[in-house]
Amino acid sequence: MEFSPNSTFLYIVAIIVIAFVLVQSVYFLVRAYRQGKKLGMSTAKLRKTILSTAIFTVAPAVSILMGVVVLAKALGIPLPWIRLSVIGALTYELPAASAAANSFGIKELGELITDPKVYSAIAWVMTLGILPSIILPPILMKGIRGGMVKIKGKDPKWSDIFMTSLFLGMISAFLGVVFAHINEGLKGWIPFFVLLVSAAVMAICGLLIKKCNMKWLENYAIAISMLCAMTFAVFITPVIAG
Amino acid sequence: MSNYLKKTDTIGKIWIWSAAVLVLMVPVAICVYYNSWPEITSVLKGLLGVAPIFWTVGVIEVITYTPMLGIGGTYLAFVTGNLTSIKAPAALTAMENADVKADSEEGEVISTIAIATSSIVTTLVIIVGVVLFSLVAPVIESPVLKPAFDNILPALFGGLAVVYVSKNWKLSIVPLVFMVTLFLCVPSLADSVGILVTVGVIVALVSSRIMYKKGWI
Structure with a gap:
């Protein structure tokens, strides 16, 4: 063949x-x-x-x-x-x-x-x-869910904090990595600038949702901030990297 | 566990095990059809280059994301992949917008809907890309657009951070400062960010526990 x-x-x-x-x-x-x-x-x-x-x-x-x-x-x-x-x-x-x-x-x-x-x-x-990513979930599911139910039954307030900490731990790692290249000069700052633009657009969306009662924006805020930051990257990279 | 969750677990297991078999059948089908079984040593050699890191990341992802995504969401997300860049942010944002908790049945429903929707959209986008490959490839690969895709993670996590950090700033300070300092001191760790998610999670959990016990939160 x-x-x-x-x-x-x-x-x-x-x-x-x-x-x-x-x-x-x-x-x-x-x-x-x-x-x-x-x-x-x-x-x-x-x-x-x-x-x-x-x-x-x-x-x-x-x-x-x-x-x-x-x-x-x-x-x-x-x-x-x-x-x-x-x-x-x-x-x-x-x-x-x-x-x-x-x-x-x-x-x-x-x-x-x-x-x-x-x-x-x-x-x-x-x-x-x-392969582990597809084999482990069905094997570990019972243990992980059991652990969560146990925490929730014992102390519901701590269970909420526990879940939030999981999200924050993940987000912290991906925010931290943005700083990994800033020792390489201005070019290394680009991801950080992109992050700032995304955060700023999200903050503006948040203000519009709360102050101007634009509730509909809630569902698109993350997509809008992401696209604005990616567009910013397209313009800023040639300026900084030359 | 409710009837719905129990049933989701059983059905989810059937789907994920079927997916595992299907995925394994791909290289088997190629080898049988072309009679091209490679030597085991060459596969092992290649595997040695990726397995130590990616098997570890795989274990970490399962432990970290399963509580966040719920039963249906987990079984679907691990079959369709791209957890960090699409599935987990999609599920978290959807639950936040719908104002439901991840460990409630409403959270389970919203997380599953978000992951299923993003799986369908991703698959469709790739199908369109494959069908129109000769038209799409030069655009996607153009140097003008490259920075946009190179920066997709900061563009995503900047927005997510505003939502979560502003609501939970006390819980955020320690893991954030720790991770920023870590990457500033050891930039080479950037390549292993998948593994460092665990470090972030452990730091966040330990600091939250201490603050909780001290009554600060």
């Missing part, structure tokens, strides 16, 4: 996997929506959640598409398409593919891989490297 990373066979495999993800997502969406109605949640609230999440998702989804574009040069379209639609993450797939290619002496993922053995090895590494 003649091998090509863009063969019809690989596209069929990709379509099967993508269809699975879509069906699962739609199933969970419908089920949760129905349960929301049963719990007495308003249709407006549920629909607002869907609409605002959909709008928020577009920008980061395009950045994931960028991952497919980058990887497609070496791996064709189907494999990166599969990998970035299921379990994967942008920060994972590129290093995984590079590490696998390196073990075959391929230094850079710039050219289309035509050796089926190398391609298969890369597919295996990308798949096995991410």
Whole structure:
């Protein structure tokens, strides 16, 4: 069988996997929506959640598409398409593919891989490297949920603080990392400036929501602040980096 | 646990195990169809380069995100991936806007709806990108737009921080100062931010516990 990373066979495999993800997502969406109605949640609230999440998702989804574009040069379209639609993450797939290619002496993922053995090895590494993320949730769920219920039963106030601290710990790590490059001169400050713009736009949205009673803005504030900050990055980077 | 949650757990498990099998079948199908089984040593060599970090990140993500995302949200988010950049922020923002708590059944519903919606939108965006690949690729890769995508995380977390830090500034100070100082002192840690989420979470939990016990919060 003649091998090509863009063969019809690989596209069929990709379509099967993508269809699975879509069906699962739609199933969970419908089920949760129905349960929301049963719990007495308003249709407006549920629909607002869907609409605002959909709008928020577009920008980061395009950045994931960028991952497919980058990887497609070496791996064709189907494999990166599969990998970035299921379990994967942008920060994972590129290093995984590079590490696998390196073990075959391929230094850079710039050219289309035509050796089926190398391609298969890369597919295996990308798949096995991410496996714990899909195997562990069903195994650990009972223990984690049990722990949460125990904390809540013992001290509901601490349970609330515990959950908030989890969010804040995660946010702190991603805020802290913005400062990692500021020793590299003005260029290293760009992520920090972008962060400030995003925060400032969010703060303005917050003021508009509270002071001007623009309640509708609540659902779009995060998408707006993100897009403003990304647009700012496009303009500020050439000015600073030259 | 309510009937809905129990059922979600069972159904979620069936979906996630099916997804695990399906994902594993991809390299198997490639190897069988092209008769291209690679040598185990070359796979292990490649795996050695990524597994130590990404298996650790995988464990950390499951422990950190499961309480936040709820049962349905967790089972779906770990199948569809991209937790840090899309799923977790989407679920947190949706729960905040709907004014529901993550550990309530309403929180479970909103988190699942948000994660399902963002999974569908992400998948559709990628499908459009793949179908229109030759048109989309040059635009996405253009050097003009590159800084926008390079800075997607600060653009996202800046806004999120305003929401959470302003509401919980007492709980935020210690983990924030700690993480900023850590990255300023050891910039090379930026590559392992996935692992450092745990450090942030532990610092936040310990400092909150102390403040709670002292009656400061």
